[in-house]
Amino acid sequence: MFKVLLIEDDITLYNEVKERLSQWSYQVYGISDFGRVIQEFTDIKPDLVIIDIQLPKFDGFHWCRNIRSHSNVPIIFLSSRDHPSDMVMSMQLGADDFIQKPFHFDVLIAKIQAILRRVYNYNTEAINLKTWCGATIDYEKSLVANDKGSVELTKNEVFILKLLIEQKNKIVSRDNLINSLWDDKRFISDNTLTVNVNRLRKRLDEIDLGQFIETKVGQGYLAIEEENV
Structure with a gap:
């Protein structure tokens, strides 16, 4: 860092x-x-x-x-x-x-x-790669992979996942997510944020990671990373 x-x-x-x-x-x-x-x-x-x-x-x-x-x-x-x-x-x-x-x-x-x-002279690939809950996330390719397999995310989904895991174990408010996506010219609304997070969680379920994205009612979303995962 x-x-x-x-x-x-x-x-x-x-x-x-x-x-x-x-x-x-x-x-x-x-x-x-x-x-x-x-x-x-x-x-x-x-x-x-x-x-x-x-x-x-x-x-x-x-x-x-x-x-x-x-x-x-x-x-x-x-x-x-x-x-x-x-x-x-x-x-x-x-x-x-x-x-x-x-x-x-x-x-x-x-x-x-x-x-x-x-x-x-650092390797730019290192900036595009992130480990989380035993999985490797390739931001450039929008891929999440672990020993269960790999899933490809949409650009919105990988952007949301990135925002969440950069503040892992902390609640990220819906407003914060929407504003970040809006600033990135993705023009996402409150309803489409819900749809994207649900789709993200469903895709992550395919490799047993969906459980680590939690919804905090009235607050926002939380990406959990446990020590032993």
């Missing part, structure tokens, strides 16, 4: 980016004291830094310069400022990319993945 340090003082944006990146299995950290960014950076030891330009006490350029004096960690600027000189300055200070606000989340995640691939 890659660690991302998000140096952003807009708490609403921070929480939104953290939630979305967490769905992609990134571990996201924020800054508690904007006067001690380097100290917190050193404690966290992130694999990637995302930083805004306009920050309390010192701007993002100041902290980028300081981070670069300590580390070659990849840095992405995320800013509402669009003057060419800001982009040039960020590159001159050693940043890897500059994304202007407002931005589409798909663009951010694509840039993060591209930078991590280049810097850490």
Whole structure:
């Protein structure tokens, strides 16, 4: 799991980016004291830094310069400022990319993945594979397989399963699922969510996994993973 340090003082944006990146299995950290960014950076030891330009006490350029004096960690600027000189300055200070606000989340995640691939040379197949309850889930191929066999899921079903197992043993609300699917341009409604979850559970029943997707009436859904499964 890659660690991302998000140096952003807009708490609403921070929480939104953290939630979305967490769905992609990134571990996201924020800054508690904007006067001690380097100290917190050193404690966290992130694999990637995302930083805004306009920050309390010192701007993002100041902290980028300081981070670069300590580390070659990849840095992405995320800013509402669009003057060419800001982009040039960020590159001159050693940043890897500059994304202007407002931005589409798909663009951010694509840039993060591209930078991590280049810097850490990790295998992209590992990101598309997940183990859960003794089964292997291939997100790219929409396949779930265990010693009972394998089943192919629809894109909606595998998307829902991914959201659930990334927060395994925790209830994921119906609103959260619907909003995530809507943001992904799948335009799913409350009724179609129920249909998709029921179909997902029925497909997983074919390889004895359906029991591990629970419905919590009035709350949402839960993907269980037991220690001995």
